[in-house]
Amino acid sequence: MTKETMIAIIGGSGIYDIDGLEGAEWVTVETPWGAPSDQILTGTLDGVKMAFLPRHGRGHVHSPTEVPYRANIDALKRLGATDVFSISACGSFRDEMAPGHFVVVDQFIDRTFARDKSFFGTGCVAHVSVAHPTCPRLSDAAETAAKEAGITVHRGGTYLCMEGPQFSTLAESKMYRESWGCDVIGMTNMPEAKLAREAELCYASIAMVTDYDSWHPDHGEVDVTSIIATLQGNSANGRTLVSKLPALLGTTRADCEHGCDKALEFAIMTAPEKRDPALLAKLDAVAGRVLT
Numbered sequence: 368m369t370k371e372t373m374i375a376i377i378g379g380s381g382i383y384d385i386d387g388l389e390g391a392e393w394v395t396v397e398t399p400w401g402a403p404s405d406q407i408l409t410g411t412l413d414g415v416k417m418a419f420l421p422r423h424g425r426g427h428v429h430s431p432t433e434v435p436y437r438a439n440i441d442a443l444k445r446l447g448a449t450d451v452f453s454i455s456a457c458g459s460f461r462d463e464m465a466p467g468h469f470v471v472v473d474q475f476i477d478r479t480f481a482r483d484k485s486f487f488g489t490g491c492v493a494h495v496s497v498a499h500p501t502c503p504r505l506s507d508a509a510e511t512a513a514k515e516a517g518i519t520v521h522r523g524g525t526y527l528c529m530e531g532p533q534f535s536t537l538a539e540s541k542m543y544r545e546s547w548g549c550d551v552i553g554m555t556n557m558p559e560a561k562l563a564r565e566a567e568l569c570y571a572s573i574a575m576v577t578d579y580d581s582w583h584p585d586h587g588e589v590d591v592t593s594i595i596a597t598l599q600g601n602s603a604n605g606r607t608l609v610s611k612l613p614a615l616l617g618t619t620r621a622d623c624e625h626g627c628d629k630a631l632e633f634a635i636m637t638a639p640e641k642r643d644p645a646l647l648a649k650l651d652a653v654a655g656r657v658l659t
């Protein structure tokens with residue numbers, strides 16, 4: 368079955384809007400999970416519907432812990448988003464993934480501990496697979512768009528998601544790099560990617576390298592001043608990358624061949640007669656396809 372494409376962009380540190388939208392309008396979306404990080408910028412680009420949400424809010428208001436991840440994903444789903452791209456700042460654990468480079472992430476290690484990680488719970492329990500947490504179709508588009516924009520892009524990489532807001536200790540940084548085999552580090556892609564999967568949304572993550580975290584013998588500790596300097600170039604490149612996505616994805620899309628849009632098909636465990644009507648009502652946008 369084909370449906371109309373709506374590309375959603377979740378912009379991280381340094382990306383608080385996108386350019387060139389026709390009919391651009393910031394809209395307020397209410398959700399049963401509270402307010403999203405900010406209003407959502409809607410419009411069309413090359414004839415394709417777009418929605419942009421600044422993850423930390425305009426003016427960078429929410430810390431990584433306090434970003435309302437559930438409300439953000441619910442709001443995008445409620446608006447009709449089909450394809451979600453996360454664009455985030457990150458530190459690098461690899462010499463070859465240098466500041467200014469982009470990494471199309473395909474795996475995550477979740478070290479966060481102070482966030483709501485699921486839409487489901489008592490009264491409606493569900494277990495989705497996140498073995499492959501990103502959508503290869505969207506990752507292909509992200510890689511192609513980055514190349515077209517002249518950005519140095521690495522395909523594949525493991526993103527360590529830490530709670531923050533402090534950066535890692537030297538011992539943590541070395542452990543993530545040497546023992547755990549991680550490639551990049553940030554504070555926001557989890558639980559975001561897990562929630563996108565629960566909401567049956569295709570999700571890809573583009574990590575823009577700003578620094579070498581603290582492990583690198585030739586670079587000092589991470590600090591926000593040097594991150595911000597690198598972020599300015601990265602965010603200009605990120606915007607160019609976004610401008611290439613509509614032409615690559617088109618105005619309509621087929622069912623996801625990787626099954627992202629069917630993630631809930633066999634995931635709900637709670638017997639129909641034991642389900643909590645109040646929770647079911649909250650799940651209207653996220654899980655309405657399988658609950659009604």
Ligand SMILES: CSC[C@H]1O[C@H](OP(=O)(O)O)[C@H](O)[C@@H]1O
Pocket residue numbers: 378379380381422423430431454455456457531553554555556591594
């Ligand atoms: C700007 S330094 C740390 C900050 O930047 C990243 O944010 P985002 O992932 O939203 O781009 C990182 O995760 C931290 O939240």
Ligand SMILES: Nc1ncnc2[nH]cnc12
Pocket residue numbers: 456457458459529534535552553554577578579580581589594
């Ligand atoms: N080194 C780092 N650690 C965590 N989040 C980051 N965001 C940008 N650089 C980072």
